[in-house]
Amino acid sequence: MRRRSRRAILGGTMAARPVIAAAVSRALSAMGIDVDAASVHLERPARRDHGDWSTNTALVNAKALGRPPRQIAEELAEHLRTDPPPHLASVEVAGPGFVNLHLTPGWLHDTLAEVVGEGEEGYARSDIGAGEKVQIEFISANPTGPVHVGNGWWGAYTDAMGRVMTRCGWQVHREYYVNDTGGQIRALGESLLARRRGDAVPEEGYQGEYVAELATDYDGPEELEAAGRWAAQRILDNIRTTLARLGMIFDEWYSQASVEESGAVRETIELLKSKGLVDEEDGAVWFRSSRLGDNRDRVLVKSNGDATYLAGDLAYHRDKFLVRHFDRVIDVFGADHAGQVKSLTLGVQAMGVDPGRLEVKLGQMVSLVQGGQTGRMSRRAGNFVALDELIDDIGADATRLLSLMSSLDQAAVLDLDLVRSQSMENPVYYVQYAHARIASIERRRVERGIDRRPLGDVDLSLLVHDRELELLRSLEELPDVVAEAGRDRAPHKVTAWVRTLAGTFHGFYHDCPVLAETVADDLTQARLWLVEAARVGLAIGLDILGVSAPDSM
RNA sequence: GCCCUCGUAGCUCAGCGGAUAGAGCACCGGCCUCCGGAGCCGGUGGCGCAGGUUCGAGUCCUGCCGAGGGCGCCA
Numbered sequence: 019m020r021r022r023s024r025r026a027i028l029g030g031t032m033a034a035r036p037v038i039a040a041a042v043s044r045a046l047s048a049m050g051i052d053v054d055a056a057s058v059h060l061e062r063p064a065r066r067d068h069g070d071w072s073t074n075t076a077l078v079n080a081k082a083l084g085r086p087p088r089q090i091a092e093e094l095a096e097h098l099r100t101d102p103p104p105h106l107a108s109v110e111v112a113g114p115g116f117v118n119l120h121l122t123p124g125w126l127h128d129t130l131a132e133v134v135g136e137g138e139e140g141y142a143r144s145d146i147g148a149g150e151k152v153q154i155e156f157i158s159a160n161p162t163g164p165v166h167v168g169n170g171w172w173g174a175y176t177d178a179m180g181r182v183m184t185r186c187g188w189q190v191h192r193e194y195y196v197n198d199t200g201g202q203i204r205a206l207g208e209s210l211l212a213r214r215r216g217d218a219v220p221e222e223g224y225q226g227e228y229v230a231e232l233a234t235d236y237d238g239p240e241e242l243e244a245a246g247r248w249a250a251q252r253i254l255d256n257i258r259t260t261l262a263r264l265g266m267i268f269d270e271w272y273s274q275a276s277v278e279e280s281g282a283v284r285e286t287i288e289l290l291k292s293k294g295l296v297d298e299e300d301g302a303v304w305f306r307s308s309r310l311g312d313n314r315d316r317v318l319v320k321s322n323g324d325a326t327y328l329a330g331d332l333a334y335h336r337d338k339f340l341v342r343h344f345d346r347v348i349d350v351f352g353a354d355h356a357g358q359v360k361s362l363t364l365g366v367q368a369m370g371v372d373p374g375r376l377e378v379k380l381g382q383m384v385s386l387v388q389g390g391q392t393g394r395m396s397r398r399a400g401n402f403v404a405l406d407e408l409i410d411d412i413g414a415d416a417t418r419l420l421s422l423m424s425s426l427d428q429a430a431v432l433d434l435d436l437v438r439s440q441s442m443e444n445p446v447y448y449v450q451y452a453h454a455r456i457a458s459i460e461r462r463r464v465e466r467g468i469d470r471r472p473l474g475d476v477d478l479s480l481l482v483h484d485r486e487l488e489l490l491r492s493l494e495e496l497p498d499v500v501a502e503a504g505r506d507r508a509p510h511k512v513t514a515w516v517r518t519l520a521g522t523f524h525g526f527y528h529d530c531p532v533l534a535e536t537v538a539d540d541l542t543q544a545r546l547w548l549v550e551a552a553r554v555g556l557a558i559g560l561d562i563l564g565v566s567a568p569d570s571m
Numbered sequence: 572g573c574c575c576u577c578g579u580a581g582c583u584c585a586g587c588g589g590a591u592a593g594a595g596c597a598c599c600g601g602c603c604u605c606c607g608g609a610g611c612c613g614g615u616g617g618c619g620c621a622g623g624u625u626c627g628a629g630u631c632c633u634g635c636c637g638a639g640g641g642c643g644c645c646a
Binding site for chain 2: 061063064065068072074077080081087112113114115116160162197200201202300301302303304313314316317318319320321322324326327328352353354355356357358359360380382383385423424425426427428429430431432433436440443444445447448450451452454455458459461462463466498502505506510511513514517518521524525527528529531532533534535536537570571
């Protein structure tokens with residue numbers, strides 16, 4: 019109600035894209051071409067002299083219409099001149115048949131009003147998720163040692179993926195699958211007991227110092243399973259603490275042991291058996307996945323009676339889809355687990371679940387450079403770099419932002435020496451500094467007793483400086499960036515946007531004083547609102563990334 | 572051998588099939604009487620190779636070369 023009346027006062031603050039798309043659609047329909055507004059392709063040209071918005075409809079439809087694209091474009095332009103969208107300054111045909119629309123700055127002033135009107139909660143939201151229940155499983159590192167930098171790398175990325183999907187209307191549930199059973203737990207127990215006795219740790223055991231530290235606390239029985247479980251529990255507590263430092267909070271820590279104990283593994287095997295896909299051979303129980311297109315069959319129960327990882331994982335996914343009824347499941351694994359994907363997907367499909375509901379993302383390996391050496395980390399060898407160590411060195415914000423700079427598909431290289439030495443030059447400071455400057459302007463405003471008048475009483479048309487308009491252009495793009503990042507499961511697109519926004523803000527800050535005495539009152543007022551809009555946008559972006567937005571640094 | 576991912580500036584990475592490919596770091600040169608110089612402005616420098624699809628390819632397809640990962644009754 020309040021919002022509606024405010025919009026009326028402002029003369030409407032509709033987002034630009036749909037309004038322009040509607041105008042193009044009307045023009046096309048006047049030409050006898052039926053394209054609904056939703057499918058009108060509009061883009062923001064990279065070059066300013068190509069206008070504020072551009073459409074390639076003439077190019078796309080040329081073949082079907084059997085007419086030269088430039089001719090169609092000219093006609094389209096003419097119709098847009100007769101029945102223009104708001105703020106239209108001029109239309110021109112360019113290149114092979116683009117129709118470029120030049121708008122007056124008013125469209126960006128509308129953007130400003132929209133940003134501050136919707137605020138941090140409302141601006142740049144999307145409903146493309148349509149309320150779909152999605153479970154995201156990530157990290158799931160085995161509780162046999164501390165989480166390393168690679169875990170945090172994908173973890174922060176996936177956590178932000180969850181945040182951006184939440185903003186896009188998905189109901190996100192985060193889970194960590196705890197592999198707390200089987201041979202590795204016995205190996206952990208064996209290593210712990212060896213350390214307690216002061217013996218050498220077995221070659222196949224866990225060599226890390228953390229095992230020795232745990233051993234001094236262990237006063238349980240000399241029994242592999244018990245010792246292993248005890249150690250795993252302690253390690254898991256530490257993992258939880260470490261991940262919380264990076265702002266990762268899970269809705270559920272799902273224990274494999276509990277899956278096995280509940281009988282779910284047996285039930286899952288029965289389910290697959292009822293499809294005629296399970297039988298025994300050589301004392302083991304097999305999933306005949308090759309019949310579904312796998313390159314070989316897979317063991318579900320080993321001849322020693324232990325369930326395989328696959329069996330537990332299938333039971334877990336049966337629980338996700340058939341018991342808890344998630345609409346969609348996203349698993350984020352490291353690329354070193356690529357071998358699991360095929361059999362897991364086929365297993366899920368065999369259960370009668372549409373495999374399209376399962377998205378398995380593989381995070382490519384992160385290679386660490388330290389002391390000029392590149393190397394893979396090995397938990398068993400104990401030579402990994404602990405995530406806690408990196409956070410101690412460069413902070414949680416920098417750790418998160420670094421991992422959110424590149425795509426999951428990119429095998430990133432992290433030069434620890436460089437990152438540590440350049441921690442003050444880190445990209446995170448660039449964006450946080452912009453936020454701190456905004457807060458600083460606000461502090462000065464209050465100090466000087468300057469009121470910020472209601473938006474309706476401020477003349478935004480005074481904002482015509484290139485720096486001001488560039489800043490508004492960035493803000494105008496945020497809703498599209500968020501929707502795209504959610505759709506593509508690609509939160510790093512938000513990182514790119516945040517850096518751009520920080521850049522446009524710094525440029526504005528440098529050239530456009532807000533509170534200086536030389537600035538007229540009306541302009542100060544308009545710029546104060548522009549600064550507020552920048553604050554809103556930056557806060558939204560940083561919140562999605564899980565990076566803090568400090569008021570001072 | 573087969574499968575997956577990736578080859579973009581000296582380095583680390585961006586780049587919904589659009590027009591003259593961007594940023595940070597590094598290097599060179601400018602800018603603080605004025606809201607925070609952790610900033611701004613300018614310069615040097617690049618799509619692995621070869622075909623194909625398209626009005627248009629860094630982006631899609633094929634092949635080759637190179638890098639990483641996978642192909643266990645490990646997880």
